[in-house]
Amino acid sequence: MPKNQNLNDAVADVSQGDSVWLGGGDLFGEDNYEWNDGERFEWSNWDIGQPSNYAGEEHCLEMNYQTRGKWNDRRCCDEIGYVCQIPSTKSIPYEFSDFTVYSGNDASSYHDAQQFCERRRSRLVLLQTDEDLERLLSKMNAMDLKQFWINRGEHGQSCSSVTENVVTTGDCLQPMPFICEEVAPHDLHVSDEQPKIEPGTTFNVECSASGVPVPEVKWYKDGTYVPHQNQDIGKSTLLLGDISTADLGMYVCKAVSEIKGKHRIIKGYSFIEAASNLE
Structure with missing residues (x-):
């Protein structure tokens, strides 16, 4: 729901110019346009005509x-692309996971399974809640795995596993099938999405993201890598000094991981505006 110019620019960037649905319309009264959350349009960006x-x-x-x-109004039954807007507080890592099952001759002890996954820049599948287990089982219903190791925390000499669809604990040394999990970049956070900057000042904004393997995070402006940034594990800080008009505009933060030979990308945005006139 791009309710202002900045959000609209972000959606246009994510969609790469392809036709996409937005979360709004006038389904409940001609020309009474409102967003899917019930808010009336206070800002719009209609195309000519x-x-x-x-x-x-x-x-x-x-x-x-x-x-x-x-923007354009269109028949709701037409099939085009769409962009999902997910609040970071509701980002569910499990929905971003890819799994690889190791069974038969690959069956291993709990700690060997953990190390095997880590060497492949993944992790032993993490199940923290009953809901996580339900999602995993629904994704793996075609596989006949009666028992496998999971990452849920160790209890003395016992380690967690799933046996006949129930979480149990057992001897950590017992050879057992296991699942390695790779998690695409998610839970991206930008420390200031719409800063207003005074002329000549210094400004920093941090972008961070989670994932397994940890994603590489970089800042871009107008499609070009910004040299003034401090990259660290899973995050990057944009460093702007002596702010001028050339520094204003939309900055894109990209978090990228390679999973199963494909680049998985998530983006965040910071729209830097002037608090007063800049030269």
Whole structure:
């Protein structure tokens, strides 16, 4: 739901100019446009001649129909792309996971299984809640695994496993199938998404993300890597000094991991504006 220009620019960047649905429309009254959370449109970015409600059938909201970032009303039954907006506080790491099962001759003790996964830049599958177990079992229902090690914490000489769909503990030295888990970048956080900066001042903004393996995080502006940044494990801090008009605008933070030969990417944004006139 891009309720302002900055969010709209972010969605346009993520969608790469492809037609996508936005979370709004006038389904409940012609020209009474509102977002899916019930808020009325206080800001809009319609393309020229839009909304048109062609043939009286267009009641859903589309971006990038003819012009990048611009809006169009469209038939809700049409099939186009979409962008999901997930609050970071509701980001569920499990939904970003890829799994590899090791069984048969690969069956190992608990600690050997842990080390095996770590050598492959992954982790022994992490199950912290009953909901995690349900999601895992639903994803793996085609595999006939009666018992396997899981990462849930050790209890003395016993380690956690799933046996007949129930979490149990057992002898850590017992050879058992196991699952290695890779987690795409998620839970990205930008310390200041819309700062207003005074001229000539110094400003830093940090971007961090989680994942297994830990993602590489970098800042970009206008598609170009920003040299003034301090990269660390799973995060990067944008360093701007003596702020001028050239420093204003949209900065994109990219967190990237390679999982199963493919680059998995998540983006965050900081829209730097002037608190007063800059030279």
